[in-house]
Amino acid sequence: MDATSSEPLTKTLDESGIFAPVRKHFEALDAFLEAQVQEFAPAARESLRYTFAHRGKRLRPALVFFSGWKGEDAVEPAAVRAAATVELIHLATLVHDDILDDAALRHASPTLFAKYGAHTAVLLGDAIFAHALKLMSDFDEVELCRALAVATRKICTGEIWQTTERGNAALSLEDYFEIIQMKTGELFEVSALLGASLAGRGADAGAAFARFGRHLGRAYQIFDDIVDYLGTESAIGKTLGTDLSSGKFTLPEILFFRGLDAREREAFLAEAAAGTLALGDVSERMRAAGVFGESREYFLKETRLAADALAPYAGTPGTEHLLALADFVAAQVRKIS
Amino acid sequence: MDATSSEPLTKTLDESGIFAPVRKHFEALDAFLEAQVQEFAPAARESLRYTFAHRGKRLRPALVFFSGWKGEDAVEPAAVRAAATVELIHLATLVHDDILDDAALRHASPTLFAKYGAHTAVLLGDAIFAHALKLMSDFDEVELCRALAVATRKICTGEIWQTTERGNAALSLEDYFEIIQMKTGELFEVSALLGASLAGRGADAGAAFARFGRHLGRAYQIFDDIVDYLGTESAIGKTLGTDLSSGKFTLPEILFFRGLDAREREAFLAEAAAGTLALGDVSERMRAAGVFGESREYFLKETRLAADALAPYAGTPGTEHLLALADFVAAQVRKIS
Numbered sequence: 001m002d003a004t005s006s007e008p009l010t011k012t013l014d015e016s017g018i019f020a021p022v023r024k025h026f027e028a029l030d031a032f033l034e035a036q037v038q039e040f041a042p043a044a045r046e047s048l049r050y051t052f053a054h055r056g057k058r059l060r061p062a063l064v065f066f067s068g069w070k071g072e073d074a075v076e077p078a079a080v081r082a083a084a085t086v087e088l089i090h091l092a093t094l095v096h097d098d099i100l101d102d103a104a105l106r107h108a109s110p111t112l113f114a115k116y117g118a119h120t121a122v123l124l125g126d127a128i129f130a131h132a133l134k135l136m137s138d139f140d141e142v143e144l145c146r147a148l149a150v151a152t153r154k155i156c157t158g159e160i161w162q163t164t165e166r167g168n169a170a171l172s173l174e175d176y177f178e179i180i181q182m183k184t185g186e187l188f189e190v191s192a193l194l195g196a197s198l199a200g201r202g203a204d205a206g207a208a209f210a211r212f213g214r215h216l217g218r219a220y221q222i223f224d225d226i227v228d229y230l231g232t233e234s235a236i237g238k239t240l241g242t243d244l245s246s247g248k249f250t251l252p253e254i255l256f257f258r259g260l261d262a263r264e265r266e267a268f269l270a271e272a273a274a275g276t277l278a279l280g281d282v283s284e285r286m287r288a289a290g291v292f293g294e295s296r297e298y299f300l301k302e303t304r305l306a307a308d309a310l311a312p313y314a315g316t317p318g319t320e321h322l323l324a325l326a327d328f329v330a331a332q333v334r335k336i337s
Numbered sequence: 338m339d340a341t342s343s344e345p346l347t348k349t350l351d352e353s354g355i356f357a358p359v360r361k362h363f364e365a366l367d368a369f370l371e372a373q374v375q376e377f378a379p380a381a382r383e384s385l386r387y388t389f390a391h392r393g394k395r396l397r398p399a400l401v402f403f404s405g406w407k408g409e410d411a412v413e414p415a416a417v418r419a420a421a422t423v424e425l426i427h428l429a430t431l432v433h434d435d436i437l438d439d440a441a442l443r444h445a446s447p448t449l450f451a452k453y454g455a456h457t458a459v460l461l462g463d464a465i466f467a468h469a470l471k472l473m474s475d476f477d478e479v480e481l482c483r484a485l486a487v488a489t490r491k492i493c494t495g496e497i498w499q500t501t502e503r504g505n506a507a508l509s510l511e512d513y514f515e516i517i518q519m520k521t522g523e524l525f526e527v528s529a530l531l532g533a534s535l536a537g538r539g540a541d542a543g544a545a546f547a548r549f550g551r552h553l554g555r556a557y558q559i560f561d562d563i564v565d566y567l568g569t570e571s572a573i574g575k576t577l578g579t580d581l582s583s584g585k586f587t588l589p590e591i592l593f594f595r596g597l598d599a600r601e602r603e604a605f606l607a608e609a610a611a612g613t614l615a616l617g618d619v620s621e622r623m624r625a626a627g628v629f630g631e632s633r634e635y636f637l638k639e640t641r642l643a644a645d646a647l648a649p650y651a652g653t654p655g656t657e658h659l660l661a662l663a664d665f666v667a668a669q670v671r672k673i674s
Contacts, residue, residue, distance in 0.1 A: 039490075040490070040494050041494035041495065041497065041498050041519070042498075043494070043497050043498035043500075043502075044493075044494045044497045044498070047497075092463075093463075096460070096463060099455070099459060100455070100456050100459055100460075118436070118437070119437050119500045120497060120500060120501075122433050122436060122437055122459065123433070123437075123493050123494075123496045123497045124493075124497060125463075126430075126433060126462075126463075126466065126489075126493040127493035127494050129466055129467070130466070130470075130486060130489035130492075131486075131490050133467075133470045133473075133486045133489070134483065134486035134487055134489075134490055136470075136474075136486070137474070137479060137482040137483040137486045138483070140479065142474060142477065142479060145474040145479075145482065146471065146475065148474075149467060149468075149471035149473070149474045150471055152463075152467035152470070152471075153376075153377070153464055153467035153468050153471055154378075155467075156381075156461075156463040156464035156467055157377050157378035157380070157464050158378065159460045160378065160381045160384075160457060160460045160461060160464065161378050161379075161380035161381070163380075163456045163457060163460065164380040165380075182378070
């Protein structure tokens with residue numbers, strides 16, 4: 001339930017080399033996911049394979065692996081299963097998101113919803129959720145199972161909350177941060193927790209890596225919420241983002257609205273609803289109002305908190321890869337804002 | 338993902354007294370469910386309460402309670418939690434079903450989908466699933482958790498299978514029975530298993546009660562698939578059921594089609610697609626072809642297998658209530674066919 005718009009990030013991420021150390025882990029993850037397909041009824045397999053083939057950035061699996069890092073060649077089966085579990089939960093939310101957003105494309109390919117219809121998308125999303133939770137129940141550590149179930153519920157309720165706030169131009173910053181924590185922070189957090197716990201790193205380290213995950217997830221969601229406005233070249237001439245025109249207000253809109261008086265805000269919303277606003281124009285008005293500088297500060301605060309969480313674990317294997325990942329996301333925001 | 342059409346059954350069931358012994362258990366279940374509402378984000382609570390208020394027949398909770406029966410006053414917290422878990426999984430599937438069926442009403446009340454929209458229905462269904470699985474993870478018995486996760490996946494994949502078979506007038510009886518096993522049999526089975534296991538009845542009894550549940554679930558789904566045709570009074574003058582006109586063929590259609598040659602079948606399907614068939618007429622043609630007698634035989638075979646499973650447990654507490662429940666469902670079919 002995040003990042004539909006940052007397709008270029010996947011490419012940049014692949015090219016960055018950040019994920020080079022985790023190549024063998026990702027291969028094991030792919031093989032594990034492929035093997036899961038056989039666990040589904042034959043009728044579900046084609047659409048399931050389609051979902052797997054159009055995978056995302058695998059930030060959550062990377063968090064699992066790096067948080068329990070023992071080296072490039074040390075691929076632990078429990079970590080692979082945990083990575084598959086969090087990725088399946090993420091994929092299930094994407095499948096359902098595409099129905100809600102009536103989305104035809106994701107990462108330049110037809111969505112499952114567009115290709116197989118709403119029926120299959122609702123049901124396959126449910127089946128993927130259920131399978132993730134079955135994998136989760138294969139852990140002997142019942143508290144990890146519980147953490148995943150709680151995170152899953154929070155993702156869904158965070159989305160419900162955001163849905164009920166549609167059109168609310170007075171959404172508070174506090175509520176925004178709580179929503180992104182639920183939508184994105186939770187699963188990043190539990191991914192890091194799973195990785196550290198399964199590697200036997202102990203409760204303190206588990207909590208620290210989880211905190212890293214939480215703040216990285218929040219930073220990533222902020223990035224995703226501002227990236228549409230900030231890709232300056234692609235933004236010019238584009239029509240207004242669906243988020244704004246559908247009344248789904250995130251960080252840039254909240255900050256922008258705070259600087260307008262009631263009359264200005266109403267006039268802006270009327271223009272947005274009428275579809276007469278161009279993304280480039282809105283972007284310029286936001287820039288002039290200092291929205292992106294302020295957004296960047298909120299973003300960088302999260303990446304700083306992420307790095308702080310790992311400060312006591314500077315020498316622990318994997319820490320350098322996690323910090324490189326946080327730096328990479330931060331560099332994207334610096335580059336575009 | 339069953340029984341949308343048997344609203345009168347709820348009333349008959351309430352009046353039958355079958356559920357009288359389980360009254361205190363159901364009260365504890367209601368209180369438990371109400372307490373769960375607080376575990377959800379405030380934005381989700383209204384729609385969640387709406388879902389709980391329009392509850393179904395609670396056959397699955399009854400199976401949990403009776404399978405671990407220790408008396409009318411012996412309300413065990415673990416059984417209540419298990420009953421809540423299976424009921425929540427069932428409710429989540431109903432919430433999603435209503436989206437897929439574009440259903441405005443369920444049990445004469447507006448569906449959650451009709452009242453709150455597809456967004457909320459998809460997300461609340463997900464959140465209810467996730468919460469059920471969180472409750473499930475509260476069990477120390479990891480194998481029960483696993484059984485529930487597997488059952489949930491099978492419900493979803495059974496539905497996907499049925500969806501992919503839409504319009505397939507050559508759907509085999511074998512596939513039909515496998516689909517209803519996945520859609521309905523599994524959750525009834527795991528409900529009985531949970532009840533017996535949590536009551537410490539041992540592996541053999543657990544397997545026997547589970548087998549009872551499976552066959553009761555299959556019988557119940559057959560009943561649900563034929564009831565639209567058989568409620569003779571209400572059937573006359575009604576338009577054709579949505580199942581047939583949407584190409585969702587179940588037991589009566591499969592049996593009916595087997596008695597037609599290719600040309601007759603095509604003519605019938607063309608009439609159905611054109612919307613010129615009246616339910617009463619179809620019902621009469623099916624009756625003349627012996628479809629309902631044959632359906633009843635399949636139904637009674639399931640109730641017999643259910644009763645057989647419990648034969649070695651004739652003196653075990655709860656067995657008489659379970660058999661009464663099976664008899665009750667059988668009596669409904671005898672009454673209408």
